[in-house]
Amino acid sequence: MAKPLAGIRIADFTVHNAGPFCTNLLSQLGAEVIKIESAMRPDAFRKPHPVYGRMGPATFDQVASTKLSVRINLKKSDGIALAKRIVGVSDIAAESFRPGVMDRLGLGYEALKSVKDDIVMLSVSSSGQSGPDSHFAGYAPLFGAWGGLGELTGYEDGPPVEIRHVMDHTVGMHAATAVMAALHRRRATGKGSHVDVAAREVAAALVGDMMLLAAAGGSPARRGNAHPRMAPHGVYPAQGEDRWLALAVTSDAEWSALADLMGRSELASDARFSKEADRQENRFAIDAIVSEWTAGKDAGEAAAQLQQAGIGAHASWTTPEIASDDHLRMRRAIVEVAEPDGKLRAAVGVPMRLSKGSEIGIDRGTPKLGEHEDHVYGELLGMGRDERRALEDAEVIY
Amino acid sequence: MTAPLSDLSIVVRASGVAAAYAARLLGTMGGKVLLAEPEGGTPLRREPPFLPCEDGQAGATSALFAYLAAGMDSEVVADAARLSQLLTDADVFIDDTPVAERERLGLDEAAIAGRYPQLIHVSVLPFGASGPKCGWKGEDVVIQHAGGEGNLLPNGLAVEMFPDRAPLKIAGHFGAMQGGIAAALGALAALWDRPARGGQFVDISCQDANLAVGAFAIQRLGDGSIEHRVERSFRYGGVIPCEDGYLELLTLEQRQWDGLVKLLGNPAWALDPALADSLERSRRGPEINEHIRAWAAVRKVDDIVSAGQTLGVPLARYKTPAQILADPQERHRGVFQKLPVGDAGELDVLVSPFHFDAAPLTLAGGPPPLKDMPVLARAKG
Numbered sequence: 001m002a003k004p005l006a007g008i009r010i011a012d013f014t015v016h017n018a019g020p021f022c023t024n025l026l027s028q029l030g031a032e033v034i035k036i037e038s039a040m041r042p043d044a045f046r047k048p049h050p051v052y053g054r055m056g057p058a059t060f061d062q063v064a065s066t067k068l069s070v071r072i073n074l075k076k077s078d079g080i081a082l083a084k085r086i087v088g089v090s091d092i093a094a095e096s097f098r099p100g101v102m103d104r105l106g107l108g109y110e111a112l113k114s115v116k117d118d119i120v121m122l123s124v125s126s127s128g129q130s131g132p133d134s135h136f137a138g139y140a141p142l143f144g145a146w147g148g149l150g151e152l153t154g155y156e157d158g159p160p161v162e163i164r165h166v167m168d169h170t171v172g173m174h175a176a177t178a179v180m181a182a183l184h185r186r187r188a189t190g191k192g193s194h195v196d197v198a199a200r201e202v203a204a205a206l207v208g209d210m211m212l213l214a215a216a217g218g219s220p221a222r223r224g225n226a227h228p229r230m231a232p233h234g235v236y237p238a239q240g241e242d243r244w245l246a247l248a249v250t251s252d253a254e255w256s257a258l259a260d261l262m263g264r265s266e267l268a269s270d271a272r273f274s275k276e277a278d279r280q281e282n283r284f285a286i287d288a289i290v291s292e293w294t295a296g297k298d299a300g301e302a303a304a305q306l307q308q309a310g311i312g313a314h315a316s317w318t319t320p321e322i323a324s325d326d327h328l329r330m331r332r333a334i335v336e337v338a339e340p341d342g343k344l345r346a347a348v349g350v351p352m353r354l355s356k357g358s359e360i361g362i363d364r365g366t367p368k369l370g371e372h373e374d375h376v377y378g379e380l381l382g383m384g385r386d387e388r389r390a391l392e393d394a395e396v397i398y
Numbered sequence: 399m400t401a402p403l404s405d406l407s408i409v410v411r412a413s414g415v416a417a418a419y420a421a422r423l424l425g426t427m428g429g430k431v432l433l434a435e436p437e438g439g440t441p442l443r444r445e446p447p448f449l450p451c452e453d454g455q456a457g458a459t460s461a462l463f464a465y466l467a468a469g470m471d472s473e474v475v476a477d478a479a480r481l482s483q484l485l486t487d488a489d490v491f492i493d494d495t496p497v498a499e500r501e502r503l504g505l506d507e508a509a510i511a512g513r514y515p516q517l518i519h520v521s522v523l524p525f526g527a528s529g530p531k532c533g534w535k536g537e538d539v540v541i542q543h544a545g546g547e548g549n550l551l552p553n554g555l556a557v558e559m560f561p562d563r564a565p566l567k568i569a570g571h572f573g574a575m576q577g578g579i580a581a582a583l584g585a586l587a588a589l590w591d592r593p594a595r596g597g598q599f600v601d602i603s604c605q606d607a608n609l610a611v612g613a614f615a616i617q618r619l620g621d622g623s624i625e626h627r628v629e630r631s632f633r634y635g636g637v638i639p640c641e642d643g644y645l646e647l648l649t650l651e652q653r654q655w656d657g658l659v660k661l662l663g664n665p666a667w668a669l670d671p672a673l674a675d676s677l678e679r680s681r682r683g684p685e686i687n688e689h690i691r692a693w694a695a696v697r698k699v700d701d702i703v704s705a706g707q708t709l710g711v712p713l714a715r716y717k718t719p720a721q722i723l724a725d726p727q728e729r730h731r732g733v734f735q736k737l738p739v740g741d742a743g744e745l746d747v748l749v750s751p752f753h754f755d756a757a758p759l760t761l762a763g764g765p766p767p768l769k770d771m772p773v774l775a776r777a778k779g
Contacts (some may be wrong), residue, residue, distance in 0.1 A: 006593035021613075029587050040765075048677070049650075055677060062613045126755065131730035136707055137654070138402055142714035145646040150637075151716040152569035154556055159637050159715040161552045161645050163568060164630070169611035170572075173579045176754045180586035181402035187590075188405055193755050201733055201751030204722055207570045208748040209465040212739070214719035215462075215746040216449040225539060225567050228446040233539060235548070235564040244564055246543035248536075271718045277678070312524070312535035314544040316565055319615045319624055322546050327529040333606035334616070345620035348613040351527065351576075351606040352584040353598035355507070357591060 001358045011083070011090040012036060012067065013107070015139065016044060017165060018199055019124040021172030022179065026092075027066040028350035028361050034086055034376055035367065038074065038398055042369060059339055061366045062347055063172075068372035071397050078396040080106045084115045085381050091186075092179060095122040099134045108194070109194040118192040120182040124175050128198030138199065140167035147203020152210060154222040161335030163203070169205070171199045182192025200241035229276065231283040232258070232290045234314060238299035244316035247290075247300045247306055252276060257309040262293040277375040337365045373397065401428025402754060406589075409434055409484050410470075410492040411505075413441050415538070415571040416604050417494035417522040422556075424490065424585065425469050426750040426755025426759050432484060433467055434475040442466060449742035459740035462571070464765040466745050468737060472766035478504055482592070485514050490585045492520045497532050507599045516737040517597040518588045522581045522651030525580040526603030536604065541573035545608025546615055550627045554636040557627050565627060575613055634681030637716070638691060643699045644716040647706075650675065657709035661694055661702070732758035739764045 009029040012023045020035075020043075027033040037043050045061035048054060066136070070086070071142045073079040084107070087093050093112050095102050102108045102123070109121045117285035123129055127146070136142075144150035144163035154163040175197040204211060210220035225234035233248045249255050252275060256268035267273055267289070272282045279286055294302060306313035315321070323346040328334040337347040349361040359398030377383045391397040406429040412418035418433075418440075425431040432442065442463040449464065451457040475481050485491055491514075499507040507527070510519045522606040524536030525544070529667055542548035543565070552566045567573070582611060585599040591598070609616075615625050635647040649655045655676070659668045672678045679686060694702060706713040713722075722728055723746055731753070734746035734772045750759040 004587045020434045025610075054460075054621070058617070058621065060617060061441055062617045098499055099421075121665070125428075126729050127727055130753075130756065131725040131727045136712060136714075138714065139648050139650065139702060139712060141632075141646045141648055142712055145644075145714040145716045145720075148717055148719050149569060149572070150646065151644075151718055153564065153566070154552065154558060154569075155563065158552075158556050158559055159639065161556050161566065161568075162554050162632075162637055162646055164550075164553065165614045166547050166568070166608075166611040167571075169580065169613065170576060173583060173607075173611065174751060177423055177579060177583045178427070178754075179584060179588060180590065181424075181706065182754065183590065184406075184586065185400065185402040189400065196753035196756070198731065198751055200733065201728070204728070204733065205751045206572055206575055207719065209461040210570060211719045211723060211748045212465050212735070212745060213447055213449060213461045215723055215734075216457075216742045217454065218447065218461075220719050222569070225564065227539070229536075230537065233537070235539065235543065235567070237564065242581075244543070244549070246540045246548060248539055248556075250537065293531070307534050310535070312537050314534075314536060314541045316543040316549045317546055318549055319546055319619045322609060323616055327525065327531045328606070328609065330529045331526055331601075331603060331606060331611050333603070333731050346616050347620070348610050348616050350604075351602070351610040352587075353526070353579040353601035354584070354588060354597045355511075355601075356588075357598075395531045 003360050003397065004354065004357055005030035008032070008091040009090045010034065010094055010385065011086045013093065013095040014124065014303070015096055017063060017168035018171040018301045019094055021169045022124065022175040023094050024063045024067065025173060025176045025350055026179070030360065033067040035064060035069045036072050036083060036086070036370065037253065038070065038071050039369065040073060040075070045366070046369065054329065058219065060345060061346070063335065065347065066363045069367035069369055069375060070373050071370040073398045074105055076394070078391065078394065082391065082396060083107060084112070086376065087112050087119060089117045089380055090116065091119045091183070092122060094122040098137065099123070099125050099129045106389040113192065118186055118190060120179060120192050120195065122175060122179050122195045122197065124171060124197045126199050130203065135272070140164055142202050143167050143171065143199035144179065144311045145181045146200035148207050148210065149203040152207055152220060152222055155224045156222055160222070167203060171197065171202045174202050179313060215376045216353060218260060229280065231279040232286050234287065236291050238294050238315070239297055245294050245301050245302050245313060246316055247313035249311060254311050255279065258298050258311055261305060261309050262290070311347070332359070332361055335361055337362055339365060401759065404428035406430065407488045408432070408490045409488045413490070414494050414657040415462070415574035416577035416581065417467065417492050418442060418586070419575045420492050420520065420522060420581035421470065422466050423579065423582040426761065427752070431470040433470045433472040433766065434481060434484060437474055437476055440478050443768065449739065452743035457741045458766070459742050464739045465747065467761055469735045469761035470766055472768065474769065475676060482513070485517060488517060489589065490518045490520060490523060492581060492585070497523065497527055499657040511597065511599060515596050516592065518556065518585050518592065518600060519597065520585050520600040520602060522580050522602045523576050524604050526606060527601045538571050539567045541604045541608055542567045544605045545573065545612060547608060547612040550615065550625055551628060553627050554631045556637070557631065564629065573735065574604055574610050576607035577602055580610070580778055591722040630676045634686040634690065635743055636720065638694045640694045640697055640702060641700045645694070645699050645703060646714045646716065654711055655679065657706070657711040661706050661709050661711055662690070736763055737761060737764040740767065744746050
């Protein structure tokens, strides 16, 4: 049995994280993704990344896993022609250059349509393909800053907070959804389309309720871990160095259950706390009471007790805790992937379970540069050994 | 242009953000969404903050509900027979009913699959519908910390200023919305497969979705490095305080660093030949940041951003929602659409971050009123 997107092929020109995460999700769902790069401009993971503190190439790159790799030098006209041949046998062409770059390369939507009339082209960029800021360069923290998510994240008395890779990846997951919608329309109408995803608009969409509040004359502001209705709500100290417990009480009944659990049943009927509005008004006092209780508890054990009592809670997990968790492994949200030397390491699966078809998720680790050229150039494009060698000599396949 | 999902019919039971956001995504792309509400309406209608009325008085329309439900139809579905009727004609059913209550309501996986063999049944829960924690509850703050990113924030300037404070969640409903996006993607993947395999059950866990978008922390773990919010700040750049607000600066490539040096006016410290090496810059990040912050503190955000972007330096203002609403870029892109929003009157509602064939998407209307309840009686109570 095949994965749901088996038979879909993607010519993948995306770089950095947002675009590659999109095509990685689709590859985990069964699409054949051909990653196009070159020795001149290899993907960022093949090089050191000192700003992030990585002083050498990565041996595994999550967003490149399960993809096929071919080399094409897009600075050569024959390279562009070769890229178009791949697009000609693909359903989707995905890119994440600055707007205008694909057109300048001769790989814009109209050019690709002339190669494959019903192609679905995905363009992911910081500000979209149109508008006065469309030429702006940007990365994840800038998307969050432009879109309001960064401004609204932070302690009430502190500065805004930069949103890191999760911003890139949520852009990628949105993009995957939009591409799937375009594929549905193609199935229904026979028509391809150009899907334009603006990362800063994704950031804004994640705080769309606050946009609406501002539109109505309200003044959204940073709230730390507080919630406008629930109290207690937040992240509380637990036993041990830098250990924390996240919890949220959603109703009076849950507050009563928490009061019992803390051995302070009288708090359930305390006039300062018994009703939701009162708890909100006295949230600093309630936070102090809850913190006193949590500080003496193991975060994991406390979370289990709270859940048992019907209150949503979880330890604030570190990465090693996540990587070894039974629940996540059972759901294949965490999987094992083999390194080139055969050593296994934890990786992240596609975030869904489907009841039919074969098991979705990562099939392979990170491809070597040009690892799948026999399949792509030989089998898919029918290129002979001599033709390939000539293109290698001309530094087109390079 | 025909909206991409205009032939799709979706029924959603949403008491939380994740299921509603999934339906919203599908709805903004053309799907016809019916919000099946319990008597009294979905709890989302009662979530503050409430939008002020046109006259400035306190209103009764939840900003969250209005945003999530804009463009949807609503019906109070009080009995199983009516829900059954709705599902018979639907392509997708999105549901966040807790696992423990599903069988009693006839909404469990087997019952739905038996009755509607072509239906895509999407379950959206904080920890999924299977696995040891499938019965666990989790609001957004809980999800973000169960998924890992919660423990890793804040970083940069905020953690420099407040190193001993509790970790911080991302604003709003980021964690729950990740579950919603995964649910929309899962629904469309299963629909793609429907001609071959018929309907199926899609099990979405918000925790899984948060972990997926935070995948790099797991990748770094495999590289032998455990991320911590205090250490994962950018070596230089990041959140920079200016005279009239904050900006974000991130230079990853050599040409961007060169542009930054020009922007700073080629100061002697930046022309140190050793700083031409990106590894050296990384090592001396705090020193570089001290210079950048001193320079920016006496300048205005827009002046820096405008000059910097011309030089190819990635810079952005930390914008407030009000600034975004008025921004020429968002106006040009048609990000917002004026729609009637309950007692708050006609407002700009954010539609979608997608354009198809160079055109923005549109919503069919504002949030639906609860048909068995007078508008002004809601929520205030």
